[in-house]
Amino acid sequence: MLNALCIDLEYWFSAEEVRERAGDVADDQIVESTAPILELLDAYKVKATFAVLGAVGEKHPELVKAIHSKGHEIASHAYSHTPVYALGKEKFEDEIRRSVDQLSSLTGGRPIGFRAPTCSINNRALWAMEILIKYGFKYEASLCPVWTPQYGVPGAPLGRYHPSLTDLSKEDSRTDILELPLTVINLGVKFPVAGGFWLRAAPLWFSRWALTRVNRTRPGTLYIHPWETFRRTPRLENTSLLDSFVLYYGINSTLKKFEAMLRTFQFAPIRRVLGL
Numbered sequence: 653m654l655n656a657l658c659i660d661l662e663y664w665f666s667a668e669e670v671r672e673r674a675g676d677v678a679d680d681q682i683v684e685s686t687a688p689i690l691e692l693l694d695a696y697k698v699k700a701t702f703a704v705l706g707a708v709g710e711k712h713p714e715l716v717k718a719i720h721s722k723g724h725e726i727a728s729h730a731y732s733h734t735p736v737y738a739l740g741k742e743k744f745e746d747e748i749r750r751s752v753d754q755l756s757s758l759t760g761g762r763p764i765g766f767r768a769p770t771c772s773i774n775n776r777a778l779w780a781m782e783i784l785i786k787y788g789f790k791y792e793a794s795l796c797p798v799w800t801p802q803y804g805v806p807g808a809p810l811g812r813y814h815p816s817l818t819d820l821s822k823e824d825s826r827t828d829i830l831e832l833p834l835t836v837i838n839l840g841v842k843f844p845v846a847g848g849f850w851l852r853a854a855p856l857w858f859s860r861w862a863l864t865r866v867n868r869t870r871p872g873t874l875y876i877h878p879w880e881t882f883r884r885t886p887r888l889e890n891t892s893l894l895d896s897f898v899l900y901y902g903i904n905s906t907l908k909k910f911e912a913m914l915r916t917f918q919f920a921p922i923r924r925v926l927g928l
């Protein structure tokens with residue numbers, strides 16, 4: 653079973669909880685924090701999808717070009733890392749236009765994949781899917797099909813599907829874009845298992861067990877942010893216990909866990925897993 657692998661190429665201060673409190677950021681660490689991931693992908697001969705934040709592509713075009721030249725897929729992670737519903741329709745379209753222009757000029761081809769900042773694709777911003785279709789996107793891969801405190805579209809299918817443009821939790825085969833939801837497991841309660849905080853928080857044996865179980869019926873998606881695997885990621889001091897747990901738990905051991913997942917499972921860029 654081929655699973656999807658996605659790296660969200662964003663700064664350690666891109667997340668909502670951090671952005672406003674990080675202050676004047678001199679060192680974005682993006683090149684140093686991405687290098688160990690690229691080395692592991694080379695070592696295990698794995699290609700991945702890199703969902704590039706526009707702000708990163710603007711400041712570090714050479715990094716995006718280098719990743720693309722290694723054969724990885726380049727997708728869009730929007731521009732400013734503002735949740736889609738908070739941007740509103742017009743600003744979202746503006747970010748998508750800029751992101752497509754930027755990534756096209758860096759790679760010579762249009763991106764076909766999108767991952768929304770903070771999994772913010774939901775029924776509060778139904779126009780987002782229509783805008784993605786308008787700009788030629790073939791898939792969206794960040795909808796969370798269960799409720800979580802931060803995000804989610806409860807009731808959405810767990811595997812790939814064509815989402816209805818009037819209710820993203822429903823399927824409509826006429827829609828011209830595929831959704832590949834976050835990988836969740838159903839143990840009586842459904843919850844995400846294979847990326848970001850969920851990967852950092854779970855012990856390795858659980859992540860392996862969960863993805864193996866998911867693979868009985870469908871591919872999973874493993875996603876990670878470079879700052880989540882980088883020991884030198886600055887830890888903000890003025891955060892609540894809960895925020896600091898969600899943001900920083902497990903960072904020091906996540907690169908090893910990521911490598912163990914590469915050793916155990918087969919991965920490919922999202923577009924390949926979807927056959928696009």
Ligand SMILES: [Zn+2]
Pocket residue numbers: 660662666729733768769770
């Ligand atoms: Zn992000």
